[in-house]
Amino acid sequence: MKILCVGMNHRSAPLDLRQCLAFDKTQTERALALLKTRYDTAEFVILSTCNRVEIYSASPVDDQPTAADMVAELARLHHVELQMLSDETVYKLRDEEAVEHLLCVASSLDSMVVGESQIIWQTKEAFLWAIDAEATGKYLNRLFHRAFSTAKKVHAATEIGRRRTSVAGVAVELASRIFSDFRRKRVLVVGAGEMAELAITHLKADGVEDVMVVNRSGERGRSLAERFGADFCSWDRLDDCLAASDIVISSVSAGGPVLQRQQMADVHRRRRYANWMILDLGVPRNVDADVGRLSNVFLYDVDRLGQVVSDNIEQRRQEVDAARSIIADEARAYIEWFQSRDVGPLIKRLEGRLHELGDEELERLFRRLPDDVPPEQREEIRLATHRIVHKLLHGPISVLKEEARQDRAQMSIRALRRLFRLDDHLPPPDDAACVQPGDDSCGSDEGGEE
Amino acid sequence: MTILLPVHVAAMVGAILILLSGGVAGLVYLAQERSLRHGRVEGWNRRLPSIERLQRFNQRAVYGGFGLLTFGIAVGAAILFLRAESANLNWLDSRILATFSVWLLCAGLVALAARPRFRGRPVALLTIAALMLTVTIPVVAGMLWPSWHAFFGGGGAAG
Numbered sequence: 245m246k247i248l249c250v251g252m253n254h255r256s257a258p259l260d261l262r263q264c265l266a267f268d269k270t271q272t273e274r275a276l277a278l279l280k281t282r283y284d285t286a287e288f289v290i291l292s293t294c295n296r297v298e299i300y301s302a303s304p305v306d307d308q309p310t311a312a313d314m315v316a317e318l319a320r321l322h323h324v325e326l327q328m329l330s331d332e333t334v335y336k337l338r339d340e341e342a343v344e345h346l347l348c349v350a351s352s353l354d355s356m357v358v359g360e361s362q363i364i365w366q367t368k369e370a371f372l373w374a375i376d377a378e379a380t381g382k383y384l385n386r387l388f389h390r391a392f393s394t395a396k397k398v399h400a401a402t403e404i405g406r407r408r409t410s411v412a413g414v415a416v417e418l419a420s421r422i423f424s425d426f427r428r429k430r431v432l433v434v435g436a437g438e439m440a441e442l443a444i445t446h447l448k449a450d451g452v453e454d455v456m457v458v459n460r461s462g463e464r465g466r467s468l469a470e471r472f473g474a475d476f477c478s479w480d481r482l483d484d485c486l487a488a489s490d491i492v493i494s495s496v497s498a499g500g501p502v503l504q505r506q507q508m509a510d511v512h513r514r515r516r517y518a519n520w521m522i523l524d525l526g527v528p529r530n531v532d533a534d535v536g537r538l539s540n541v542f543l544y545d546v547d548r549l550g551q552v553v554s555d556n557i558e559q560r561r562q563e564v565d566a567a568r569s570i571i572a573d574e575a576r577a578y579i580e581w582f583q584s585r586d587v588g589p590l591i592k593r594l595e596g597r598l599h600e601l602g603d604e605e606l607e608r609l610f611r612r613l614p615d616d617v618p619p620e621q622r623e624e625i626r627l628a629t630h631r632i633v634h635k636l637l638h639g640p641i642s643v644l645k646e647e648a649r650q651d652r653a654q655m656s657i658r659a660l661r662r663l664f665r666l667d668d669h670l671p672p673p674d675d676a677a678c679v680q681p682g683d684d685s686c687g688s689d690e691g692g693e694e
Numbered sequence: 695m696t697i698l699l700p701v702h703v704a705a706m707v708g709a710i711l712i713l714l715s716g717g718v719a720g721l722v723y724l725a726q727e728r729s730l731r732h733g734r735v736e737g738w739n740r741r742l743p744s745i746e747r748l749q750r751f752n753q754r755a756v757y758g759g760f761g762l763l764t765f766g767i768a769v770g771a772a773i774l775f776l777r778a779e780s781a782n783l784n785w786l787d788s789r790i791l792a793t794f795s796v797w798l799l800c801a802g803l804v805a806l807a808a809r810p811r812f813r814g815r816p817v818a819l820l821t822i823a824a825l826m827l828t829v830t831i832p833v834v835a836g837m838l839w840p841s842w843h844a845f846f847g848g849g850g851a852a853g
Contacts, residue, residue, distance in 0.1 A: 403737060417735050421726070424747045516810035519746055536731070540814045544733055552733040 245383055245585065246305050249342035250314040250334060251291075251298030254356050257333040265322050267292035269373060275321050276377040282317075283309050287381040289374040289388065291349070293366045295356055300346065302383035305589065311336035343387060343582075344575040350391035351398040352405065353567055359404040359560040364395045383585075387578060394574040401570060404563040407556035411549045412446040414556070415523055419491060422521050422542055427451040429490035433474070434482075434502075436464040439495035439525050444472045447493075458485050460496070483507065487514040492522045494530040505534040512538055523549070583657050587648040590657060591641050593666050598637065602629045698773050705766030709759050710828060713800075716755025717825035720818035723748040727815060749814055756807045756821055760800045763828075767797055792835035796828050 252262060267275060272290050279288045279301075286303035299314050309317065315334055319326045337345050348354045350367045371388045374380045380388075399405045408414045419426035431452055433440050436459040447455055455474040459465030462478055469476035477485040486492065486508070496502055503522075508531070512520060517540050524531040524545040536543030606629055610622060644660070647653035660666060726745055729736065743751070770793075774785065803824045806812045812820075 406737065406740070407735075414733070414735075418730060418733060420744065421730055421735055421739055422745045424744045513811075517813045518810075519749070519814075539811075539816070542730055548733050 245302055245582065245589075247339050247342045247383065247387065247582070248301045248303075248309070248311050248314060249298055249337040249345050250301075250311050250318065251296060252329075252334050253296040253298075253354065256335055261328065261333060262295070262297055264324055265292075265297045265318060266294075267297065267321075271321075272370070272373050273377050275317075276374060276379040278321070279309075279317060280377070280379050283307075283313075287384040288379045289371055289384055291367060291370040293363065296349070296354075298349070300342065300384060300387070302381065302387070311338065339582075340575065340579050343578050344571060346387065346391050347394045347571045347575055348568075350395040351567060351571060352395070353398075353564060353571070357409050357557070358564060359399075359407070359409070361399075361405055364392065367395075368392065383582065386581070390574060390578045394571060397574070398567045398570050402563040402566045404560050404567050407559050409553055409557050409560065411525075411546075411553060412442075414549055414552045415544070416446070416450055418542070418544065419521055422519055423490065426491065426521075427453070430454045430456065430488055431491045431493065432477075432485050432489035433457045434492060434494040434530065435459055435496040435526075436461065436468040437495060437497065440493070441468060441472075443493045443495065443523075443525070444468070444474060448472060456485055456489070458482055483511055483514075486511045490518070490520065492520070493525065494523065495525040496530050498526065498530060499528070501529055501532045503531045503535065505532040505538075508532070508535045508541075509538060512541065583661075584648060584653045587644060587653060587657065590660065590666060591644065594641075594660060594664055595633070595637060597664060597666065598633045599630065602633050605629075698769055698776075702766055702769040702773060705762050705769060709763035709766055710825075712755050712762060713759035713821070713825045713828055716752050716759055716821045719748050719752045719755060720821040723752060723818045724815065727818075745814075749817070752818055752821055753807055753813075756800075756804055756817065756824075760804045763797060763800055767793060788835040788839035789832050792832040796831050799827055800824055 252265070254262070267290055272292065275290055276288055279286070279299075283301075283303060285307055286301050286309060289300045291298045291300070297318075299318065301309060301314060303309060315329050315336070316326060318324075318334075319329055345354070350364055352358060352360050352363045355363050367388070371380070374384070408417050416426075419429075423429055427450065429452070431447055431454065433443055433455060436457060440457070440459075444455055444457070455472065456477050457465050457469040457474050458477040458479060458481075459468070460479050462476075465478075466476045468474070486503075492503075494503065520538075520541045522531055522535065522541065522543045524543065527546055529545055531543060531545070533543075533545075535541060603626075606626055609625070610617075613622075640660075644653055644656050647656055722742055723745065726739060726742055726748060729739055730745065742748075770790075774790070803817075803820045806820060807817045
């Protein structure tokens, strides 16, 4: 069997091209049905997100689809010119590379924001759709389950997913460290512009219910509050609204601070010095920097939040090495299992290879023998050669089969593949020009690029 | 009388333990607060309670510890009152005086903790200080001056 991954991501292809080749649920179902009809011995899963489009397949080694077939299918399914899917934009991965790639994808190492958590759900969804379409089988089922467990392991064992990488995410995390339940706190949004709207959207999405808007322009503020089901407070009651708040998000367009230190100190006294979180999203700042020195006041401006986001992204990147180590181990475990399932075809290939060698030598011998050697004798010699090959292989094959039954054939399989060069994507010994597996220019003895 | 002594001991030990937990909460609060002021949320931050919860715990530990300390001292005073004549015990014992001064310190801490202005960092620092003083003052006093009050293995004929 071979495992293939053919696709493109945010690094290999521009957004326009990815959008042309994206699959929604209906398109995925249709595509899987079509692929199964064309290649009934193969298994397929299609993963399509805003940052990648990938088709995974498992199929017999000597059978279609090859990687080239899959690229052609991708173009055909979306009525796109095949020339648009060049080697620069579309990657073709096989076996170990494909397995490791999927594990990296599911663990979010291949994501635009390393450590993001959405990709695992997208991968699960893609797998479920493939199950519903009866497009998967033993190999991809096991592979995808391995991918999910690896992702869980990576996220548990490393910090890769823990640090927030957006300003909103960082703010929520800080709020949850300051307040025991920030969703029950009163949030005051100062301003009614785009940032204020974004802030209210995030707050509501995070479950905050008590939101109040205050703005210099009453009309805009009221309109924003109504749209989001928030309360509205007029600017002249700003101090009262501040005194009643636990979290303040300020994003007003002003030439300088609109919330001064003394004003905030007076309000803080009215609040009886309860914990106060202030997010100053204004540029230039809306809140006097000295406000952050007041006791129990946690003031974060855009620079501070941006710095935290950068630090978090950097920390996530540092976790990548640890994550890759886990992924390499898991990929190896899957490949060993995968190769141990290959005992039958492997034995067939080994026998075929040795018989081929035997037949070559027989032909050479027959050319040297006198012409008057009867055909029956030639046949006897041929049969004797075959019997020799069978006897030579009988012992090793019995051992291999027994080991496979006990699920410990991995080492023997590896040795056989290496010693007899049974991997179909390895170049023939006399082709010194090939250096890359799957290189088109190789003309491998299995007949083509995979 | 027989019951008063164990009650006194239990209350005093309980008060110290509560103040100890308040002190630990105060330490943790200080670390959390410092980290959060810089916008840092590390792995250890996430495992600890929030600032709000730590403050609340700290405050309750101060009130609870002080309450139990007061009770323990009151029971001790009752013991002393009942046994002073027969056992020739002296109210002006070093450890007794030290304990009363600790009580006054803690009373001051409670008064400050009740004021909103001292919420958070000041109370945390004072709790840690009060805990250290509660443990060390009576012990040191008993070591420097003779005391009939036997606790922590020191002292003479009390009991």
